[in-house]
Amino acid sequence: MPIFHRTALAQELATHILDDDLAPARSGLFLGARRRTGKSTFLQQDLCPELKRRGAIVIYADLWEERDQDPGDVIIEAIREELARHDSVVMRFARSAGMERVNMGGVAFTMDRVGLGKQVSLAKALAMLSDECQRMIVLIVDEAQHAITTDKGSNALYALKAARDKLNMGPHHGLRIVATGSNRDKLAMLVEWKDQAFFCAPMKEFPPLGVDYLNWICKRAPASAALKAGALSTLFERSGYRPEWMQIGLNALASRDNWIPEEAAAVFAEAIESRADSRIQNLLALIGLLSPLQSAVLRVLAAQGRRFVPFWNRTLETFRLVIEQDDGNDVDEPINVETVQQALDALKDKGFLWRSVHGVYALEELGIREALEEGRLLTESTQRVTLMGRQAA
Ligand SMILES: Nc1ncnc2c1ncn2[C@@H]1O[C@H](COP(=O)(O)OP(=O)(O)OP(=O)(O)O)[C@@H](O)[C@H]1O
Ligand SMILES: [Mg+2]
Known part of the structure; x- marks a missing residue:
């Protein structure tokens, strides 16, 4: 494609990341x-090549792609792979581990000696790589x-912070x-929690694809369709x-040959609208299968976002209110810390929620909130704790 x-x-972005004088860039x-x-397409296809073109060593780890692997392992493995590409670095490791005759004695320095709590720390490994390659x-x-979401992943981030501080000082060549x-x-x-590895790192909105991309889409449609970026x-x-949804529009034009030029924009739009509707309907159908308490917990969390405090008495009352008033159901199971915890666990297992190692919950993806909004499920009752909390403050 x-x-x-x-x-x-x-x-x-490459200028921003590599610039030595930009202090924020140093914190990531x-x-x-x-x-x-x-995001991933841009990072791999555009940003990585640009950074390499400017002489940087680029290590890329996608923690989502390898979902069955511990994120900490994914980071460590990506670093090991890069180290293994540089023979001179491997030789230096081997020497420092007392394996002078690495190739002759049949004893090799294997990269599994690099990692958390291993012979060679991530900071040391990255410093050696940077020094060797300059x-x-x-x-x-x-x-x-x-x-x-895991202890190992969290620890990997702390190790990276140590590495970043080490490489951005003294004789080394920097780690971004x-x-x-x-x-x-x-x-x-x-970024915001002071015990987190990246406290204070600048946060930027990654800009969505824009009008130049839509012009490119228009050019990929049959010429007779005469699509206009403004209309898209x-x-x-x-x-x-x-972008996948724009591709659905293009596919609709390609697969149907019975449209006249005046209809092209409508054919394109209809394919996308129908995809948007079915996505929301599917999500709402899945939400409809949740138990009353699970569904209430999901809606209250979605409505309250970062202000959601699951086990406050007021929040427990809000769950009850949502079940009774919004859904018209009797509350026939106890609503307490234990049952709410079970509901949160179930929602996480079903892919609706994400949980940090600290026990903070968030929606797995924003699309869930959008579906709830479209289904008019984020009612006044779901907001209730926030309003009372404000009054109390
Ligand atoms: N610049 C682009 N031009 C054309 N298609 C693109 C572009 N960027 C992304 N896509 C398409 O959009 C889809 C999603 O892209 P990608 O996986 O990069 O997004 P993402 O934000 O990393 O997604 P996720 O949230 O799942 O990690 C892919 O099918 C990809 O081919
Ligand atoms: Mg991605």
Whole structure:
């Protein structure tokens, strides 16, 4: 599938990341954008090549792609892979581990000696790589919020902070850590909590694809369709800036040959609208299968976002109110810390929620909130704790 390259954005970000005088760049850079908006494609196809072109060593780890693996392992493995590419670095490790005759004695320095609590720490390994190659290292952690869902992932982030502090001082050549995430609430935890590895790192909105991309889409449609970027922009906004949905429009034009030029825009739009509707209906159908308490917990969390405090008495009352008033159901199960915890666990297992190692919950993706909004399920009752909390303050 061809992609639209964002060269200017890659250049702008590369300058920001590599610039030695920009103090914030030294503490890393966080890019937030919604799901399926092209983050990984941009990082791999545009940003990594641009950073390499400017002489940096680039290490890329996508914590979402390898979902069955511990995020900490994904980060460590990406670093090991890069180290293994540099023979001179491997030789230096071997020597420092007392394996002078690494190739002759049949004893090799294997990369599993690098990692957390291992013979060679991540900071030491990255410093050696940077010194040996005399180049800056840029480590890109895609979907970084997953790192704080496990202890190992969290520890890997702390180790990276130590590495960053070490490499950005003294004789080394610098380490920049670029992180992306699809949920600002989650990413904010990495940046705003003072015990977190990236406290105070600048957070930037990763800009969605724009009008130049829509022009590119128009050119890929049959010429007789005469699509106009301006007319597609509302549709693109409605599709949450997801390129895949524009592709659905193009596919509809390609697969149907009975449209006349005047109808082309409508055929394109209809395909996208119908995809948007079915996505929301599917999500609402899944939500409809939840138990009354699970459903109430999900809606209250979605409505209250970062202000959600699951076990406050007031919140427990709100769950009851939602079940009784919004749903017209009797509350026939106890609502207490234990049952709410069970509901949260079930929602996490079903893929609705995300939980950090600290026990903070957030929606797994923003699309769930959108579906709840469209289904008019984020009622006044679901907001209730926030309002009372404000009054009490
Ligand atoms: N610049 C682009 N031009 C054309 N298609 C694109 C572009 N960027 C992304 N896409 C398409 O959009 C889809 C989602 O892209 P990608 O996986 O990069 O997004 P993402 O934001 O990383 O998603 P996720 O939230 O799942 O990690 C892919 O099918 C990809 O091919
Ligand atoms: Mg991605």
